[in-house]
Amino acid sequence: MTADKIFKNPKNLKRRKFVNSLMIFLCVVASVLTILPLLYIFIYTTQSGFSSLNIDFFTQLPKPVGEEGGGMANAIVGSGILLGIGGLIGIPIGILSGIYIAEYSKSFLASAVKFTTDVLSGVPSIVVGIFAYGVIVLTMQSFSAIAGGFALGILMIPTITKITEEMLKLVPQSLREASLALGVSRWKTTLKVVLKTASSGIVTGVLLAIARAAGETAPLLFTAFGNAFWQTNIDQPIAALPLQIFVYAISPYEDWHRQAWAGAFVLIFLVFIVNFLVRFVTREKYS
Amino acid sequence: MDIIPKKDEDFKEAEVLVSELEKEEDGDDGTGNIKTKSAVLTTDLSVYFNKRPAIENINIKIKKNSVTAIIGPSGCGKSTFLRSLNMMHDMTPKAQVFGEIYIHGENIVNFNTVELRKRVGMVFQKPNPFPTMTIYDNVAAGFKLNGIGKKSELDEIVEKNLVNAGLWEEVKDRLKSPALSLSGGQQQRLCIARTIAVNPEIILMDEPTSALDPVSSSKIEELIYNLKKEFTIVIVTHNMQQAARVSDQTAFFYLGRLVEISKTRKMFTNPKEKLTEEYVTGKFG
Numbered sequence: 062m063t064a065d066k067i068f069k070n071p072k073n074l075k076r077r078k079f080v081n082s083l084m085i086f087l088c089v090v091a092s093v094l095t096i097l098p099l100l101y102i103f104i105y106t107t108q109s110g111f112s113s114l115n116i117d118f119f120t121q122l123p124k125p126v127g128e129e130g131g132g133m134a135n136a137i138v139g140s141g142i143l144l145g146i147g148g149l150i151g152i153p154i155g156i157l158s159g160i161y162i163a164e165y166s167k168s169f170l171a172s173a174v175k176f177t178t179d180v181l182s183g184v185p186s187i188v189v190g191i192f193a194y195g196v197i198v199l200t201m202q203s204f205s206a207i208a209g210g211f212a213l214g215i216l217m218i219p220t221i222t223k224i225t226e227e228m229l230k231l232v233p234q235s236l237r238e239a240s241l242a243l244g245v246s247r248w249k250t251t252l253k254v255v256l257k258t259a260s261s262g263i264v265t266g267v268l269l270a271i272a273r274a275a276g277e278t279a280p281l282l283f284t285a286f287g288n289a290f291w292q293t294n295i296d297q298p299i300a301a302l303p304l305q306i307f308v309y310a311i312s313p314y315e316d317w318h319r320q321a322w323a324g325a326f327v328l329i330f331l332v333f334i335v336n337f338l339v340r341f342v343t344r345e346k347y348s
Numbered sequence: 349m350d351i352i353p354k355k356d357e358d359f360k361e362a363e364v365l366v367s368e369l370e371k372e373e374d375g376d377d378g379t380g381n382i383k384t385k386s387a388v389l390t391t392d393l394s395v396y397f398n399k400r401p402a403i404e405n406i407n408i409k410i411k412k413n414s415v416t417a418i419i420g421p422s423g424c425g426k427s428t429f430l431r432s433l434n435m436m437h438d439m440t441p442k443a444q445v446f447g448e449i450y451i452h453g454e455n456i457v458n459f460n461t462v463e464l465r466k467r468v469g470m471v472f473q474k475p476n477p478f479p480t481m482t483i484y485d486n487v488a489a490g491f492k493l494n495g496i497g498k499k500s501e502l503d504e505i506v507e508k509n510l511v512n513a514g515l516w517e518e519v520k521d522r523l524k525s526p527a528l529s530l531s532g533g534q535q536q537r538l539c540i541a542r543t544i545a546v547n548p549e550i551i552l553m554d555e556p557t558s559a560l561d562p563v564s565s566s567k568i569e570e571l572i573y574n575l576k577k578e579f580t581i582v583i584v585t586h587n588m589q590q591a592a593r594v595s596d597q598t599a600f601f602y603l604g605r606l607v608e609i610s611k612t613r614k615m616f617t618n619p620k621e622k623l624t625e626e627y628v629t630g631k632f633g
Contacts, residue, residue: 167441235474235476236479237439238470239476239477239539239542240489241465242434242436242469242470243466243489243490243493243542243543243546244463244466245462245490246462249495253493254493257480258480
């Protein structure tokens with residue numbers, strides 16, 4: 062038989078084994094290359110940032126030029142406020158439109174939304190910043206946390222919509238039918254069965270969007286603007302970690318450089334902590 | 349889904365046709381109203397997907413507290429027929445349903461789907477318990493998802509229906525475990541418990557044992573036999589022996605048409621149609 066000839070030929074077998082190990086080797090190399098940059102960034106920021114970190118960093122306001130010390134307390138709180146406003150805008154809109162696309166995908170509006178989110182996810186973040194400037198800052202006649210949060214919220218929408226859609230599509234049709242067949246209405250089925258089954262995936266998507274937004278600098282430059290003082294009024298310019306890092310990093314002062322590193326470290330660490338906490342809270346309880 | 353009611357005359361014609369059929373089979377004296385006597389009655393039921401017919405002109409009458417098996421080769425419209433009985437087709441875009449379906453004498457166009465599905469429950473081919481819920485919550489799902497029922501009432505309902513589904517002894521100590529920790533056969537019995545918990549009048553079963561091993565299957569068959577006392581059951585099956593074991597009457601579908609419907613014993617020993625005989629003896633299909 063020809064098949065036997067091919068399969069039992071020792072030369073072929075040797076070649077196939079070689080190709081097999083080669084491909085596995087390439088996969089391992091690629092995997093290592095994926096981890097390396099992240100590991101390098103993490104180690105480098107920890108090394109440079111951790112040493113400049115002290116309690117003052119979390120409790121003090123920035124000191125004027127020339128004075129040693131000071132911290133970024135206002136920027137940390139400011140980032141929190143900005144992300145909060147962004148989340149309030151981006152999370153509901155993202156999740157609801159994701160549900161609409163996934164559950165009612167046959168309508169014209171759904172395909173329009175789908176196309177728009179795809180395009181929106183490719184729009185550079187600075188363009189979103191300019192948009193927020195035009196819509197909010199010019200109308201309010203002032204830089205503000207609202208404008209910054211608005212820009213971050215818009216940046217979160219495409220990520221959250223896309224991941225919600227993908228996660229809902231992974232929920233087997235049979236579960237929807239099981240619920241409907243019990244005499245449960247469509248919206249209760251969507252809310253209590255479909256959304257709940259997909260919840261851990263959606264939470265991951267929301268986290269990803271928040272983490273991305275937390276590090277955004279460009280859209281905040283002419284919306285939140287930054288602030289060297291305490292500010293918790295959301296209609297006033299507000300400080301944010303990435304902005305503060307940006308300002309300090311391009312400054313000529315050695316002390317500010319150290320603080321910028323510390324800020325970068327704190328930013329990465331906070332994102333990491335949020336990720337970890339939410340994952341812990343929403344861990345799979347049922348598998 | 350569109351249900352397009354037919355004209356009155358059309359319906360009368362069908363009614364005469366079906367009542368003749370009934371007289372012939374049951375020796376009916378012709379006085380009883382056929383619509384109220386049957387648990388399920390369809391007249392000229394046709395379902396189209398994308399303008400293409402999946403089933404055409406199906407006239408079936410199903411008695412209360414009986415088991416009706418629907419057999420036929422793949423793609424003959426068995427599931428389509430079954431799913432039209434609880435309006436599952438309204439989830440499918442481009443599905444059209446023509447003709448009438450009566451549940452205990454009431455035309456289903458008069459129900460909303462939620463109300464209809466409470467009266468016509470369904471068990472699916474693959475066990476599909478809700479993965480995010482416990483065993484307890486799955487049985488109570490019909491109540492919990494609708495946000496009704498007190499804790500003490502639900503406790504009672506869960507126990508009673510798990511007993512009826514023959515699962516109580518196996519799970520009574522772990523009602524709070526996830527439903528997916530059960531075996532496939534147990535999951536399917538859990539799904540049956542979930543379905544009967546909302547106390548429907550009719551239970552539709554779409555090949556409920558095709559994903560199960562023989563032992564689990566025989567447990568389900570036994571269960572079907574017991575459930576007959578309280579419910580009317582319509583079961584689609586690929587397994588001819590199963591149809592012969594569990595059902596009172598059997599309907600044979602072929603290419604979207606109802607070829608023959610008669611008492612199960614007659615169907616398997618002395619069918620009217622040659623096509624039926626060839627199918628049940630395994631000459632094709």
